[in-house]
Amino acid sequence: MTTDNGQRSTVEQTVDKILHGNIRATARLIRDVEDGIVSSRQFLKALYPHTGTAYVIGISGFPGVGKSTLVDQMIEAYRAEGKSLGVLAVDPTSPFSGGAILGDRVRMQRHGTDPGVFIRSLATRGHFGGLTRSTQGVIDIMDAMGKDIILVETVGVGQDEVDIVTTAHTTIIVLIPGMGDDIQAIKAGILEVADIFVINKADREGVKKTINDLQAMLDMNTQRKSKGGWRPPIVATEAIRNRGVPELLSQIEAHKAFLFSRTKTQLNKRLRKRVLQELTDNIKETVMTKIMAELEGSDEFEQMIDDLVKRRTDPFTLCDRIVAEKLK
């Protein structure tokens, strides 16, 4: 009872600190979420009722298209409007690209002393829950902190990143001119996920062609109808010279108005997708952690691994046996 009360009050205290914007408490919880520390769940749980008010913007694209510079300019523009921001740079390319994250942080450093901007990066993918789980956890934390806008930049372009940005309210895909040669080959998937296309480095040669190619693809793409009639605008920017950023912000505003318009069907679709993913990731991690904790280290399991290495059995037979044992 005493321990229970003591623990509850620690959780309450920490949650209170985070809700009041205490950086230290927030940073510690984010680290625990990233590291997959089990106890972080009770804090996230207590914070959850305070979430749901931030507007989440996902920004994705190939490495080198200038996402970080663009995000930096977006921060500047939103700050000028008096909005508070959470910024999350997600880099699943770890362990290869510590450099990229460091670079991002340096690029955004001018906002480092602004109390209205809270910047963090995530690299660890966790064990079973995936990067999407820890990303969603950190978004929830920033949301609970009361940030008006959360910018989620994914450094890479893998499936994890697509999963992440498509649960945002508005998903921005950043391209650069000269990708035009390949743009015909880019899978239709890119058309499905983008709410807004940005062609950054628009001073480069080939920008017209890239825009035209993209327009042609959008014209042909009939599946866009599933987005409820929203046709993604194409915004040309030169982030490094801060050109095109105001237009980008007004397109985001237009998309937001679309999401919230009339029946809010589109908004609800997004929100349902996001909570479904958060729930699924949690189930996956919890189930696998429990099952593997029981298996690993046991003599029986060591024997299984031995048998597999020696081809005395196969992983499908063992999997079915384990699942039958563990699942009701």
Place this chain on the structure above:
Amino acid sequence: MTTDNGQRSTVEQTVDKILHGNIRATARLIRDVEDGIVSSRQFLKALYPHTGTAYVIGISGFPGVGKSTLVDQMIEAYRAEGKSLGVLAVDPTSPFSGGAILGDRVRMQRHGTDPGVFIRSLATRGHFGGLTRSTQGVIDIMDAMGKDIILVETVGVGQDEVDIVTTAHTTIIVLIPGMGDDIQAIKAGILEVADIFVINKADREGVKKTINDLQAMLDMNTQRKSKGGWRPPIVATEAIRNRGVPELLSQIEAHKAFLFSRTKTQLNKRLRKRVLQELTDNIKETVMTKIMAELEGSDEFEQMIDDLVKRRTDPFTLCDRIVAEKLK
């Protein structure tokens, strides 16, 4: 009974075809594995006893370092030795980079008519089992086909790719000169996973510096001891001019000799890691498919999602309830 027998004989027939190198049957199974078709498991299961003889080489590195050209030259060199090859290009950057995969295929096309070379690419990650599961499935298929060597090229550099290449017998990390500026910032992780470093495009400026930086990092890195005394050699190549490839092949041979030397402790570690991952991925996919199949579509689950969107509950409480219901 009839169906069972009928089905069994279909499996046997297909397995027999694959073991005898029938491209059509093999290609169809690979597509099913990639698409996560449940029935593909029985074929993989039947093939499994025929696996374990191929030597698997993983090749990873940032986009643009010339991995595909290098792989193409390695194919040529191994073919000259009379060895048969399976080549698997894994691209988890889908849906963004259909272009990259197409490019790879074009680059390796000169081997397309050689019956001793079997080339496939994988882009789909599957639902819960992850890209590592389908990759391992395809490696097993190529192994069962009797390929002497399997080259697994990962197009990206995310955690998925690291998981993939580190289960290979020999893991090659490809860098290029000029990454030197960032090399200090690259996480120690890269040192842990590489058995061999390739500095490709070695005609470029800065190659000496990149090699020196890398050597210095290897000197400092004490955790290498966990690799049982193997210090990864650094091979300079110009894949496009076929320079350095023979040296790369002899370093692979040296690493193979190291793995198989004396007690085979190192080899066993690799093999155990690979089968453990294959088993875990299978469990994860099977468990999640079963749990979600029961949940999705039920009124109760729709209500849960509704409650989450409206913040009437949180994903952690729901997760714990579901896990308690489903797990023994």
